[in-house]
Amino acid sequence: MPQLHPEKIAHRLEQLTELSVALGHGLGGQGRDIGPLLQRIVLLAKSMSGADGATLYRPMADGRQLAFDISVNDSLGIAQGTDMGLPGVPLFDGAGQPNLASVAAYAANMRRSVNIADVYHDEGFNFSGMRDFDRHHGYHTQSILTVPMSDHEGDLIGVLQLVNAKDGDTGQVRPFSSTDQRFIEALAAQAGVALTNQLLISQLEELLESLVTLINIGIDEKSPYTGRHCQFVPELTMLLADAAHATETGPLADFRLSDNERKQLWLAGLLHDCGKITTPVHVVDKATKLETIFDRIALIDTRYEVLLRDAEIAALRQQAAQPQQKDAIARALELEQAALREERDFIRTVNIGGESMAQADQERVRRIARRRWRAADGELRDFLDADETENLTIRAGTLTAAERAIVNNHISVSIRMLEALPWPKHLQKVPEYAGGHHERMDGKGYPRGLTKEQMSVPARLMAIADIFEALTARDRPYKKGKSLSESLRILGNFSLNGHIDPELFDVFIRSKVYLVFAEKHLHPSQIDAVDEAAIPGYVP
Known part of the structure; x- marks a missing residue:
């Protein structure tokens, strides 16, 4: 097999160096778009080896198949980055064992390059699918070089397959040389690191957005x-x-x-x-002025019930002592209880809050607060305590200055x-x-x-x-x-x-x-x- 001219080897080294520099400067697109990086890898591998075509396989999410990611082929006019729509390559057979019959699956499972001079004279692998492709497209696949790509932990991230190396002088299809293989393996290793970095960046961005979502879920649930x-x-x-x-x-x-x-x-x-x-x-979530863990308006409603009850008891005692004044006492009770109910409704209204509370309404709340009532322990107290008064006189909204x-x-x-x-x-x-x-x-x-x-x-x-x-x-x-x-x-x-x-x-x-x-x-x-x-x- 003819050896590569030193100038061609130097050119390949220069190409690898250029790729290293480009990868170091963030080649691969913005954010999560690794398409430009993958296309650069495929086209460079094809150029370095003089191949007529190149295909990049990527493992699917389930880890059980290789999917065609990028295919290019000069003779067939397959453009850069074209997806041929071909079915995936199983990585395992029906019994769950590693698929070693397909050359791409073999390279993926064994993490080993495969260099075949002529697929039509090789009995080590099943090339029926490749031969069907040739018949369908009028193509003739001869030499192939299949190289796995792994990350820093040895996990598979892709398989690069080159087809039909061509002699630079005659244009005739030739086998891929050992030098071709070593350069493509070096490229695959270099590309694997770059692709891993890109995927890690993408995963970190996804993690960040997931953490942001997690925080918002916490706020939402709270x-x-x-x-x-x-x-x-x-x-x-x-x-x-x-x-x-x-x-x-x-x-x-x-x-x-x-x-x-x-x-x-x-x-x-x-x-x-x-x-x-x-x-x-x-x-x-404070919906009303008196709400804390619960809306304390219920406590004030209870006090009004006590005032209404006390008024009725006092009226009944008066009627018992002054039976001749029974009707007048009853009318006075009715007026007193009506005033208490109106006042209770007023307190309920101001508790709701709003854009503005009138000064007169604030003063009325303070007057109500000073009324004395007898609590369950028999002690006389102000009808509203200081905290209740502060909340019920909030000028706008439902929050006190401290809560705001x-x-x-x-x-x-x-x-x-x-x-x-x-x-x-x-x-x-x-x-x-x-x-x-x-x-x-x-x-x-x-x-x-x-x-x-x-x-x-x-x-x-x-x-x-x-x-x-x-x-x-x-x-x-x-x-x-x-x-x-x-x-x-x-x-x-x-x-x-x-x-x-x-x-x-x-x-x-x-x-x-x-x-x-x-x-x-x-x-x-x-x-x-x-x-x-x-x-x-x-x-x-």
Whole structure:
């Protein structure tokens, strides 16, 4: 067998070196796309050996078959990366024993290269499938070189098969030389390491996203009222990010988001409320002002029942002592009990909470609180204790100042959790993107009081997504989902008072991001007519 010219050997070494350099610089595509890496391996193996065709087999998920992954063939005009649609190669026979009849399965099972000069004169393997292929395609397979590819632990990651080595001078099919085999084995080893690294990166990214999902499942199970928020905010964030990316005029005309930045923003959206996993559930889910583990309005109802009973007992005693005043006493009792029931209804109403509580209603609660009543132990006490009075006089919503501080602390916890992670270089912006959704453009937000100039565009746009989703959410225990027009009116005022970025709000409206999200996730009853010209802070 003729020996390779030293120049050709030098060229092959140069090709291997180039591949090593390329692999070292991350050849193989972005993220989980290993297609470019696999195609480079197949084409380089074909070129180095002078083969007419090359096929890459990959083990299937069940580990029992090899699947055709990439096939190329010059004579048949099979283009780069074409899948021939051929059936898989079984790695085991019907008895469960390793399949050693197929040359590809043999190489895979034995982790050994197979070099055959002429398949039509070889009796060591079953080439019936290859011969059927030849008859069907008018091809003639002669020499083949089959080389297994393994990872660092010896696990099979692929089988590379080369077909019909050709003489560089005559173009005639020749056997694959021992030098061919050694070079292809070196290539397979090198490619195996690179492919393993790529797969490990992919697995680590999948693990990271699974851990993110795990955290959100924990939040969802802990508080079903906010679980959908962790799903919807990332989606809405990316809708607005894509709209800002596509903007060609105005202050955001130069804003562009790379694929890597998109990935980081998506992860940040998923993780933006991860700190809520530490927030007490009775605070997160507080539906009424008096709710803790249960709604304490029932205790106050009981006190009113005691007052109604005491009033009736006192009236009966009066009637017994003054029978001639029986009717007048009865009428006075009726009025007193009606006043108590009206007062009880008032307390029930203010317990529900709302956007604003009138000062007069707050003062009335304080007057009621000072009424004396006799408890079960016989002691006279104020009708409402200090904690009940504080909760029932909450001006807006259902949270006291202390409880609101607990809820607000979730963002500080989120930031601490995210900054504690050893993010790789390509994900280091995740904490910054996730940590800014409660900051304000005027510096009055929390937890760091950042201004617009101190925040990146991705961090600023997540604030709009977070607020809009919260306004329209129908699954919160303490409020109803607002209509589309009302939510946009509130957001518009936020853009005017320094709360959110007015430039991004303009994109949010102009690009109809709000409508895309609404039509997918809002209840039809919430999607009312929107007059964009009437939205505060927006100029059509």
